Amino acid sequence: MQYNRYNISIFMEKKQENTKMEKLISLCKRRGFIFQSAEVYGGLQGFWDYGPLGVELKNNIKKVWWKKFVQQRDDVVGLDSSIITNSTVWKNSGHVQGFSDKLVECKKCHQRFKEADFSNEPGFLKCPYCQSDDLTKPKDFNTMFKTFVGPTEDTASTAYLRPETAQNIFVQFDNIRQSMRKKVPFGIAQIGKAFRNEITPGNFIFRSREFEQMELEFFVNPKDDKKYFKEFVDASYNFFIDLGIKKENIRKYEQKGKELAHYSKETIDLEYNFPFDKGFAELMGIANRTDYDLKAHGITYKDDVDKEEFVPYVIEPSAGVDRAMLAFLLDAYEEIDGGRSTTTESNKEKEMVLKLHKDLAPYKVAILPLSKKEEVSGSAKDLYKELQKYWMVAYDDASSIGRRYRRQDEIGTPYCVTYDFDSNDDKKVTVRDRDTMEQERISVDELVNYLKHKLDS
Ligand code: GAP
Numbered sequence: 001m002q003y004n005r006y007n008i009s010i011f012m013e014k015k016q017e018n019t020k021m022e023k024l025i026s027l028c029k030r031r032g033f034i035f036q037s038a039e040v041y042g043g044l045q046g047f048w049d050y051g052p053l054g055v056e057l058k059n060n061i062k063k064v065w066w067k068k069f070v071q072q073r074d075d076v077v078g079l080d081s082s083i084i085t086n087s088t089v090w091k092n093s094g095h096v097q098g099f100s101d102k103l104v105e106c107k108k109c110h111q112r113f114k115e116a117d118f119s120n121e122p123g124f125l126k127c128p129y130c131q132s133d134d135l136t137k138p139k140d141f142n143t144m145f146k147t148f149v150g151p152t153e154d155t156a157s158t159a160y161l162r163p164e165t166a167q168n169i170f171v172q173f174d175n176i177r178q179s180m181r182k183k184v185p186f187g188i189a190q191i192g193k194a195f196r197n198e199i200t201p202g203n204f205i206f207r208s209r210e211f212e213q214m215e216l217e218f219f220v221n222p223k224d225d226k227k228y229f230k231e232f233v234d235a236s237y238n239f240f241i242d243l244g245i246k247k248e249n250i251r252k253y254e255q256k257g258k259e260l261a262h263y264s265k266e267t268i269d270l271e272y273n274f275p276f277d278k279g280f281a282e283l284m285g286i287a288n289r290t291d292y293d294l295k296a297h298g299i300t301y302k303d304d305v306d307k308e309e310f311v312p313y314v315i316e317p318s319a320g321v322d323r324a325m326l327a328f329l330l331d332a333y334e335e336i337d338g339g340r341s342t343t344t345e346s347n348k349e350k351e352m353v354l355k356l357h358k359d360l361a362p363y364k365v366a367i368l369p370l371s372k373k374e375e376v377s378g379s380a381k382d383l384y385k386e387l388q389k390y391w392m393v394a395y396d397d398a399s400s401i402g403r404r405y406r407r408q409d410e411i412g413t414p415y416c417v418t419y420d421f422d423s424n425d426d427k428k429v430t431v432r433d434r435d436t437m438e439q440e441r442i443s444v445d446e447l448v449n450y451l452k453h454k455l456d457s
Contacts, residue, residue: 020275024333025204027352031411033057033329034205046201046209048322053411056362056392058212061324062191064359065214068239069189069317076187076216077180081168083193084159090144092296093167095160098262100140101199108132112141114199143197145209161195166316169217170293177301184301184312185228187218191321203276205322212321217289219301219312225265225288228315233268233286236317240270240283240324244357245331249273251280263292272327283327284319332356332412340437354412355435361412364391364455368404370420372397380419383429383444387417390448391455409434415451 028034033054037047050058070076090096102115106127113128115138126133145161148154162168169188176188191214201207220228233252240250255267267287271280291311294300302309336351358364365387369380377397387393394413396404401418408416416432423429429447432439442450 020330020333021204023335023352024329027333027354027410028054028329046198046207048205048208048210053362054325057328057356057360058321058325060360060362061321061328062212062214064243065239065319066189066191069187069214069216069235073187075182075185076189076218077176077182079169079172079176079188079190080192081165081172081190083162083195084147084149085162085168085171087159089167089171089297090160092298093170093293094262094296095144095163095167096142099144099163100142102138103141103199104138105136106130106132107134107136112199117200141199143199145195145197162193163196164194164318165190165192165213165215166217166318167293169215170297170299170314173219173294173297173299183303183305185218185220185224187216189214189216191215203274205326206274206276206281208322211323213318214321214324215316215318217293218315218317219294220315221308222291222310222313225290225313225315229266229286229288232315232317236270236284236286236319240272240327243328243360244355245272245327249327249331250283253280253282255285261287263287263289265290272323272330274327275330283323284317286315286317289314289316328356328360329354351406351409353409353434356412356414358414358455361414362392363394363408363411363413364415365451366394366396366404366408366413366416368401368408368416368418369397370401370418375424376419376421379424383417383419383447386448387451390452405432415454417447 031053032051035049035051036043037049038044066078070078087096103112104115105112106129109127109130109132111127111129125135127135144163147159147161148157149159150157169190172188176182177186192212193210194213195210198207198209201209205211216232218228218232237250237252241247249272251271253269253271255264255269260267265288267285269282269285272283273279274281290313293314294311300309300311332355334353334355336353338350340351367380367384367387369377371377380397381395384393384395394408396407398404405416412434414434416434418430418432420430423444427444428441429444430439431442431447431450
């Protein structure tokens with residue numbers, strides 16, 4: 001079954017030449033990266049399931065981010081907070097009153113749409129669905145998902161699914177600072193799900209109603225805010241560059257005037273050149289949230305040593321895991337006309353290669369025995385088991401070697417190891433590099449060290 005374009009996004013149709021995105025969406029389904037949630041029941045707009053390879057890629061993105069922003073710093077610690085919390089958190093943070101989009105309703109067909117999506121377009125004031133100009137005035141629509149805690153459904157039991165992970169960090173500021181004996185400047189990081197009842201989810205996993213965030217709230221003395229803001233803009237930019245995003249596809253955009261959130265003194269978005277709408281769109285944001293949040297929750301800070309008392313400013317790099325995943329997939333996707341394999345059957349076919357950074361690739365290595373005969377496959381399986389101690393490894397013994405290489409290229413596996421008839425005699429295997437397609441004959445005893453050098457450096 002193919003994805004229904006309407007379910008992916010009505011807004012994808014804004015850009016006709018969107019073939020790269022469609023090919024990627026199809027690859028993601030065909031190779032087990034991303035499926036429409038509950039597809040057998042027609043799906044649910046804005047919700048996605050990550051398949052076996054998707055979950056590996058997503059975990060790898062989170063792992064690299066956590067290592068860089070938490071484990072390799074001595075001034076950042078982690079948190080995994082609850083998704084549903086005391087609703088006063090969301091009242092005091094301003095979300096209950098202000099986390100909303102302006103919605104316009106068509107009085108004729110009763111469709112609702114987001115004013116911001118159409119207000120810059122010529123011919124606005126017409127319903128995009130039925131073209132009627134009989135519309136209501138824009139009304140605020142709160143995009144937090146509501147639920148009830150306990151058996152009664154009343155105001156007292158109303159709770160919200162968090163629309164960002166940040167607020168739970170602010171309200172645990174004192175517990176974490178005291179238990180970990182931290183002094184400002186220090187940060188608290190969290191990776192976790194966030195939920196927004198988006199009016200116009202779409203463009204695949206770019207805008208969903210359930211998504212994941214990687215957020216860091218870094219608490220500083222207000223006089224140092226500029227220094228740390230720059231540090232986290234640079235660190236966030238380098239995170240994407242170091243993981244292979246091409247420089248021409250990522251840029252910094254400084255928000256101005258009305259674009260700034262009410263809590264922000266300064267925000268720089270990192271934008272990626274997505275192949276839809278206007279191209280460059282927000283990948284993540286780095287905001288100077290000032291003392292807005294800690295003040296909202298009545299939290300203050302006194303330095304134990306110099307006794308200085310102040311409300312810390314917060315520098316916040318906030319990235320979407322799903323949006324980062326989409327950017328990594330798009331950037332890595334390459335199509336080679338006529339194929340690049342030397343095997344005859346693939347000569348005329350298009351080949352797809354996902355040139356994912358080795359730290360992100362779902363499988364690091366694939367073992368490809370040249371025969372299913374026990375004398376070859378038995379030893380190949382032993383090798384497979386040995387490599388599984390270190391990495392996520394694939395084993396594929398079906399169809400020709402050319403096809404098997406292409407299957408691994410398509411999912412971004414950096415190294416393929418072929419075990420052939422000579423391997424039992426010379427105790428060597430052939431290692432093929434995904435990007436250069438160079439092949440090297442490596443001794444089986446040396447293989448783990450060889451791959452460690454290639455993959456873990
Ligand atoms: N705590 C600040 C905050 O939540 P945001 O700009 O609303 O700021 C941060 O969100 C990041 O979360 C965005 O840059 C984007 O990567 C991701 N994000 C936000 N809404 C999203 C959605 N509906 N679907 C997927 N990712 C989303």
